[in-house]
Amino acid sequence: MDNNISSTRISWWEAHKPTKRRIIQLYSALLYNAHLRGFAEGKIFTGKSKAICVPGFNCYSCPGAIGACPLGSIQNALGSLNKHIGFYVLGVILLYGMLLGRTICGWICPLGMIQELLHKIPTPKLKKSRFTRTLSYLKYIIIVIFVVAIPVYYGIFQGIPVPGFCKYICPAGTFEGAMGMIPKNLSFLSMLGPIFTQKFIIMVIIGLACIFCYRSFCRFLCPLGAIYGMFNKLAVIGVKIDTDRCNNCGVCVRFCKMDVKTVGDHECIHCAQCVARCHQGALSMKAGKFTLIQPSKEEFVNAEEVKKFKKIGPVFCFIAALALVVALVWTNFLDPSLKPKSAAPAPSSNTEATVSNEANDESDEDKGTELSNSDQEADNNENTETAKKDDDTDTASDSTDAEVDNSDVSDANAEADISEDTATEIEESTAPIGYEVGNKLQDFEVTCLDGSSFNLAETRGKVVFINLWATYCGPCVKELPHFNELYHEHEGDIAMLAVHANLTTEDVNAYIAEKGWDIPFVIDDENETIFEIVNGSLALPQTIVLNRKGEVIYNQVGSITSEVLEVLYKQAAE
Amino acid sequence: MNKKTVLLTIQAVLCALTAAVLIGSDLSIYLTGLRARAENPMANIYTVEAITSKAVFVLPVFLAAIAVTIINAVLGIRDDSQDKIVTGIDIGKNVADERTKESVSRVRLVVLVLAIVFIVIGIFNGSMGDVFIKASKICTECIGLG
Numbered sequence: 115m116d117n118n119i120s121s122t123r124i125s126w127w128e129a130h131k132p133t134k135r136r137i138i139q140l141y142s143a144l145l146y147n148a149h150l151r152g153f154a155e156g157k158i159f160t161g162k163s164k165a166i167c168v169p170g171f172n173c174y175s176c177p178g179a180i181g182a183c184p185l186g187s188i189q190n191a192l193g194s195l196n197k198h199i200g201f202y203v204l205g206v207i208l209l210y211g212m213l214l215g216r217t218i219c220g221w222i223c224p225l226g227m228i229q230e231l232l233h234k235i236p237t238p239k240l241k242k243s244r245f246t247r248t249l250s251y252l253k254y255i256i257i258v259i260f261v262v263a264i265p266v267y268y269g270i271f272q273g274i275p276v277p278g279f280c281k282y283i284c285p286a287g288t289f290e291g292a293m294g295m296i297p298k299n300l301s302f303l304s305m306l307g308p309i310f311t312q313k314f315i316i317m318v319i320i321g322l323a324c325i326f327c328y329r330s331f332c333r334f335l336c337p338l339g340a341i342y343g344m345f346n347k348l349a350v351i352g353v354k355i356d357t358d359r360c361n362n363c364g365v366c367v368r369f370c371k372m373d374v375k376t377v378g379d380h381e382c383i384h385c386a387q388c389v390a391r392c393h394q395g396a397l398s399m400k401a402g403k404f405t406l407i408q409p410s411k412e413e414f415v416n417a418e419e420v421k422k423f424k425k426i427g428p429v430f431c432f433i434a435a436l437a438l439v440v441a442l443v444w445t446n447f448l449d450p451s452l453k454p455k456s457a458a459p460a461p462s463s464n465t466e467a468t469v470s471n472e473a474n475d476e477s478d479e480d481k482g483t484e485l486s487n488s489d490q491e492a493d494n495n496e497n498t499e500t501a502k503k504d505d506d507t508d509t510a511s512d513s514t515d516a517e518v519d520n521s522d523v524s525d526a527n528a529e530a531d532i533s534e535d536t537a538t539e540i541e542e543s544t545a546p547i548g549y550e551v552g553n554k555l556q557d558f559e560v561t562c563l564d565g566s567s568f569n570l571a572e573t574r575g576k577v578v579f580i581n582l583w584a585t586y587c588g589p590c591v592k593e594l595p596h597f598n599e600l601y602h603e604h605e606g607d608i609a610m611l612a613v614h615a616n617l618t619t620e621d622v623n624a625y626i627a628e629k630g631w632d633i634p635f636v637i638d639d640e641n642e643t644i645f646e647i648v649n650g651s652l653a654l655p656q657t658i659v660l661n662r663k664g665e666v667i668y669n670q671v672g673s674i675t676s677e678v679l680e681v682l683y684k685q686a687a688e
Numbered sequence: 689m690n691k692k693t694v695l696l697t698i699q700a701v702l703c704a705l706t707a708a709v710l711i712g713s714d715l716s717i718y719l720t721g722l723r724a725r726a727e728n729p730m731a732n733i734y735t736v737e738a739i740t741s742k743a744v745f746v747l748p749v750f751l752a753a754i755a756v757t758i759i760n761a762v763l764g765i766r767d768d769s770q771d772k773i774v775t776g777i778d779i780g781k782n783v784a785d786e787r788t789k790e791s792v793s794r795v796r797l798v799v800l801v802l803a804i805v806f807i808v809i810g811i812f813n814g815s816m817g818d819v820f821i822k823a824s825k826i827c828t829e830c831i832g833l834g
Contacts, residue, residue: 129764158826165820174823175831182823186830190822191815202810202819208803212796235753236760237700239770244777280830291831305833306734311718313832315711322707326700328770348796355782364779371770376780396782586818587827617821619814653828672828677729 135221135385136230141434142170143224147178147290148441156298158652161449167203169210170223171338173284175291175653177298180445183286184210185338189261189277190586193269197620207341215349216342219332220383225286226332232324240327247373250333250381253340256283261337268588273629275588279337281309285317299651305672328371332383343380351401352384353377359396359414366392542574543663549649554665555658556647560611562634563623570664573609577686578660579679582650584615585625589673590655594631596676601633604683610634613644615654661686692765699760702753709749713742 132140146168149159159180168181184207191200210218219226233239240246256279264278280287292310296302323330332339346352355377366377366388374381377388377397386399386407395411406423408415446452545554555578559569570578581597583590594612601610612631614622616638626635638644648658651671659668659682667686674682721733760766810816 126762126764130761158824160824162820164823165816167819173831175826179823182819186822187819190818194818198813198815198818200810200815200818201806201813202815205803205806205808205810208799208806212799212803235699235703235757236696236766237703238696239767241770241774242777243774247777275827277830281832284832287831291826292833295831295833300736302828302833303734303736304732305828306732308718309829310734310832311714314714318707318710318714322703325703345799348792348799350796357782360782362779362781365773367779368773368775368777369771375778376782379780584821584825586822587825589827589829615821615825617825619817619821652824653826653831653833655828672833675729681729 136227138221139224139227139230141438142222143172143227145438145441146170146172146181146224147176148180148438149178149445150442151446152177152179153294154298156295158295159445159449159451160652161445161451163445163449167206167210169214169218171225171286171336172223173280173286173290175287175295177294179290180441185261185284186277186280188341189265189279190275192262193265193275193277194586195266196270208345211342211345212348213350214342215346215352215384216339216380216382217349217351217384218342219336219339220385223332225336226329226383228289229324229329229331232321233328235325237325242328242371242373246327246333247375250373252334253336256335257337257340274591275586281588282312283316283335284313285320285331288313288317295653299671302653302671304670329383333373333381339383340380346378346380346382346384349384351406352399353382353386353389353397354400356396356398356409359394359409361394361396363393366397543665545663545665549647549658549666549669551666551669554663555660557664558644558647560636560644562611562636563626564634566634568609568611568634568636573660574664575662576607576609577604577662577683578658578664579608579610579682580644580648580658580660581610581612582615582645582648582654582656582658583612584654585618585620585622587654591629593655593673593675594629596674596679598631598633599676600679600683607687608683611636613638613650615645615650616640616642657682659683659686661688695756695760695763695765696767699753699756702749702756706746706749706753709746713746717742 149161152159156177158175158177161180163180164174164182166181167184167187168179169184171185172179172181172183174182174186184203187203188200188207191203194200214222260278260283264276264282268274268276268278288310292302292313320331320335327333367374369391370377370382370388372381372383372385376382378384384399386397389397389399389407390410392410395409395414398405398409399407404422405416405419408420543554545552547554547556549555555570557569557571559567559571561567579597579600581590581594583594585591597610597612601608610633612633612635614635614637618637622635622637636644638650642650644650648656648669650656653671655673656671657668657674658666661667668682717734717738720738721731721735724731725733
């Protein structure tokens with residue numbers, strides 16, 4: 115047999131069986147992503163546990179994620195510094211850093227585990243060197259530019275939330291979020307563009323780098339690792355050195371695959387592989403005064419602690435297993451967010467569906483948003499439509515008179531006339547009620563933030579644009595001016611409604627006023643009635659376009675350009 | 689060249705080739721999609737058909753890479769130079785310093801108190817709510833879907 119092929123003295127299983135560290139890595143990856151049905155349904159988890167940041171790198175857009183990504187949360191907090199200071203995220207990072215430091219990277223980071231598994235692919239490997247050590251400082255530059263500067267600049271000075279690292283680099287977002295969602299949401303393909311292309315290429319390059327070079331992302335790019343690294347000397351749990359025993363032989367550092375200079379410095383991920391290498395028995399993995407991994411030399415092993423560990427170990431394992439089972443059961447079957455929020459209209463052949471929102475009235479009133487039922491009976495609609503149409507035309511003309519020149523006025527009037535003519539010709543749609551293209555959208559009525567009323571049934575004869583957005587969604591904020599422009603360009607022929615997601619911690623009214631947008635705005639109610647009616651996704655923004663009959667001609671997640679809006683208007687107006 | 693070197697080299701080439709084909713296919717889909725979008729602004733850049741057509745090139749290389757990985761794993765072939773000592777790097781010295789130990793304990797306590805205070809303030813000033821909102825309603829651009 116070839117001498118270079120590894121020795122066969124130990125069995126294959128002995129050589130390849132998962133280590134305790136690998137089991138803990140797998141456990142934490144499963145715990146972070148306990149919402150397994152999310153992978154099957156292509157939907158993210160929205161339970162309350164998402165307010166808790168997990169310690170490791172795990173994208174919150176992963177269909178399985180039950181917690182928030184600390185890095186994404188830091189960027190979002192920095193981007194909204196002008197609204198309030200993100201004390202919560204700061205506190206969580208301090209806590210994790212102080213307790214664990216980069217032990218998180220070595221033991222409970224799913225991305226770290228993926229990198230290690232990729233490195234297991236048998237190829238020639240690049241060893242650490244002075245070059246890789248220099249390259250390891252790149253992650254600090256990334257923190258400054260992508261985690262701090264970009265979110266702060268765009269968030270505070272431009273009013274657009276842009277989490278720079280998530281948007282331009284993060285391979286976890288592409289791998290867990292985008293790749294996890296697309297197979298079950300093929301309509302998401304429509305929004306893939308240059309950012310996806312760029313991030314996909316970055317992901318592939320990082321994956322390839324990890325095969326040849328141990329934990330490439332972790333060592334050279336990961337801002338979260340860099341942040342935790344700053345706490346490494348403080349961390350309660352980690353590999354500790356007994357300086358009385360250490361003879362500074364350097365074996366620990368020379369064998370380590372990370373770019374460390376000393377054990378426990380900012381590059382050390384406390385994987386504890388050096389503990390077994392130390393001939394002096396100077397290294398051990400500790401949690402405070404309690405030793406988790408004893409020194410390699412038997413003479414330095416604390417027999418009492420080993421006994422204690424043997425007693426506590428099974429109890430700890432039982433608690434961990436119980437926690438995982440509870441997380442799996444709760445996030446897949448019991449969490450209140452999994453229950454349907456309202457009587458959402460599934461696509462059906464019923465043309466006279468009504469939405470019962472009586473249960474929502476209380477919460478709607480609280481928010482100043484009144485949702486009420488609207489009858490879909492064709493005769494009533496026609497009557498209302500004709501009466502309303504006259505009003506709309508007048509209103510359109512009035513506003514145009516005040517703001518634009520005479521030629522624009524005549525254009526607007528002409529458009530309104532066309533709309534009026536078309537309205538008389540409009541026949542009530544017989545399409546089934548639903549949210550898919552070709553369906554007739556369920557009617558609803560809301561009171562907008564400016565006090566005006568929006569009744570979908572009364573918009574027959576007009577092209578209707580419904581936009582789902584949120585102040586904290588960058589692409590939403592970037593595309594809304596196009597909607598505003600389109601609304602005024604075709605005033606009288608377009609009915610528009612911008613629906614803000616029900617979750618918000620800021621004053622949406624003030625935000626809209628600051629931006630100067632004047633299309634009808636509404637905040638969805640607690641039960642997400644409008645989101646349910648239009649099949650609002652958990653991703654924003656989303657645009658729904660209805661033709662003059664109230665039939666859906668477009669319902670897509672993703673940002674939209676002014677050019678596409680104009681094309682959609684023309685298609686809907688035909 | 690011995691068997692180990694040959695197999696490791698084949699594996700390395702296959703991995704690099706898979707990545708190159710993936711990137712090439714992605715760029716090809718993107719550029720074709722851009723041209724389609726120039727003609728029709730409503731056209732999708734990425735389509736199921738385009739992805740399927742490129743998968744024909746990616747899959748064989750990917751499967752070959754997996755096959756060689758399995759062969760290598762069964763034969764126990766790996767680059768064992770990674771288990772050898774690294775030379776030519778700077779190594780720091782571990783020095784006993786009682787004062788540092790004491791100050792670390794003090795700083796640790798301060799950080800712990802600060803962390804708890806910040807978390808409590810964060811729960812009440814809405815920053816915890818912000819974390820929940822951003823994690824529950826995701827922004828498409830932020831996950832590379834934009």
